[in-house]
Amino acid sequence: MSETPWLTIIGIGEDGVAGLNAASQAALHAADVIMAPPRHLSMIPEGSAERIEWPVPFANGIAILASLRGKQVAVLASGDPFWFGTGSVIARSFGPDEWRAFPTASCFALAASQLGWALDKTHCVGLHAAPMARLRRHLAPGTQIIATLRDGGGVHDLAAYLNGAGFGDSTLTIFEHLGGPQERITISKAATLTGTFDHPVCAAIKVAGDGPSLTTATGQTDSTFKSDGQMTKRPIRAITLSTLAPKPHEHLWDVGAGSGSIALEWLLAHPTTRATCIEPRADRAARIRQNADDLGVEHRLTIINGNAPETLTGIDTPDAIFVGGGLSTDLLESVIALNTRLVVNAVTLEGEAFLANAQTQYGGELMRIEIAKTKPLGAKRGWSASYPVVQWSLNR
Structure with missing residues (x-):
């Protein structure tokens, strides 16, 4: 220069x-x-x-x-x-x-050097201008987190969030004016935190507790998502995400999103992925937003309350599309024209026939997924089969 x-x-x-x-x-x-x-x-x-x-x-x-x-x-x-x-x-x-x-030196480096934590094995999170739910994906016993906070009141917001999530046993190390002459350090369990704190402030969290942790694999438990029952269940969702194959920086369209579980797992797959949910029912669209807020991924999600394909114009181009509901000839022609990865699930005979014809016309792969679980059968046990799901995938 x-x-x-x-x-x-x-x-x-x-x-x-x-x-x-x-x-x-x-x-x-x-x-x-x-x-x-x-x-x-x-x-x-x-x-x-x-x-x-x-x-x-x-x-x-x-x-x-x-x-x-x-x-x-x-x-x-x-x-x-x-x-x-x-x-x-x-x-x-x-x-x-x-x-x-x-x-x-950043507050992350200064805090890690005080605690003796390896910074490359510690999650660093900015909560000074973001909701506490951004911590959700990291909440598992033994995890180390250093987070910036908005102000002194944010310390108590953090403790309350950890308590509410079932991780009140987590150890908080609160750093005020870190690295300066007014530096003060407070150590407390999240569940018993008291006192007042001054800005600038950051907190180190050693996560402990028996709250539910998110799996690092695809297929979160169904209870992870609020739903009215219209949801791709865990085993099928895990297979569907595997077929969609999310990669860093990619954008998904989830058409007929229901509870949004497919899009939300796509967002959990990597911190740079994005998703757009298209859902015709307003109550379900609101529920998707609540699920996204709870999981701390709301900033990477767009929700469109409307019918496809009418609402598909003007949206950022997708790298992959999942159709879980509302499949029609017009919708299929609209998404096929985008020449991107496409995965469609169907459970009815009519939907299965539709996908069989689509595969004949456009190629791709058809897979029939049949799952059964045990249930009591008199004094013994038997298999109870779920409705089979037919999945058509097209990779262009």
Whole structure:
């Protein structure tokens, strides 16, 4: 890079300017403008640079920052700006030759070094601007989590969430003003947490308790999802997800979504997957939203309350499509035209005949899935068969 960029993103810790490296201090000294939240501005000694408080909501600050082109600008952020911080938002808003960054130790690194935890084996989660349910996928005994929190009140919200999920025995290590002269550390079980806490704050969680944990395989227990009975049950769902074969960054359409269990398991498969549920019944669409909220995947899910294929226009292109209900000739022609992975399940004779004709016309694979479970038969036991499911898959 031949010239020094006009914008410098500087990570600052609770020890203020004293903890900055030489490059960060030089960038601050050379700045015409320092832009930061009030707390960070208070850490910087008075000087000739203009000071601008970063506004709330955060997004409004980007336009202000853009208006400062032509000046040397330093933006202050907590710790490592690229760990759940402002760095990535600023970086994607400006050209790569316009900015540079000087991070300092993140709260995750500082907390792990206090606890002796291997950071590569610890889940790091940003809860300062996200619901507590983002923890759901990580809640299993023995798991280590470090989470940023919105403020002191967020500590009690965290404890209440863990309690409600059946993990009140989890050990919380609460860090206030971590790495600075006001640093305070509190250790407590989630179930017995008391006291007040100051911002900035983060928490380390050693998960313990007998609450239900999510499996790392496909096929979550049926009780994971709220449903009115219209749901692809666990064994069939596991096979269906295996056939859909979710991959990182892929987008699924779940047509006739019911409880949304297929889309939700798709979202649980990887933190970068996305899904769109198309469901004609408003009560079921609302239930899908509640399930997504409970599992902490709501931010990657779009729900469309309407009929397919009429509602399929204007949606982000899918990498895979699952049709679990409402199959018709018009719908089939619409999804076939997208030339993507397609999986369709049917349980009726009419649906089976429809899929047999589709396979003859378009190719792909047909699979008949028959499952039986034991049940009492007098003084002994016998097999009780479920309705067979015919699955047609087409990979284009």
